[in-house]
Amino acid sequence: MTQPPHDEPTASSPEELREQVEQTRAELGETVEALAAKTDVKAHAREKAIEVKEQAAAKAGELKSKASGIAHQIQDKLPDPVKDKAVQAREQAGAKAAQASRLWEEKAPEPVRHTTAQGAQLIRGNRNLLLAVAGVAAAVWLACRRRDG
Secondary structure: OOOOOOOOOOOOOHHHHHHHHHHHHHHHHHHHHHHHHHOOHHHHHHHHHHHHHHHHHHHHHHHHHHHHHHHHHHHHHOOHHHHHHHHHHHHHHHHHHHHHHHHHHHHOOHHHHHHHHHHHHHHHHOHHHHHHHHHHHHHHHHHHHHHHO
């Protein structure tokens, strides 16, 4: 054991000594917990992963909003015949996709369907962005085609 610091009085009774021991134990326990928390690499990695994931989600939302705004601006500037063609193309693509989906359900093996379903769920989560991008791409393609023809 070590000597008590010179600036602290020593215990005058066994009860005071017990209180000092309990206080020292509590302080030591807190110190050990703080040191253990600082050295817990897994916990720090989890916290950092959560932080990065939240930042990525926020950035994705920001980019999605910007892309949607740009798509609407471009779509508003297109002539009506081009807009109509884009709507028709989107409807035809939806019909073809439904037909392909039915065929896929009939022919594809279960593990492949499961993996594909997970991808489709991810796409559905970003449906508006993908539709906006597809609409803009179709409109630009039609405008370029019209200009060349």
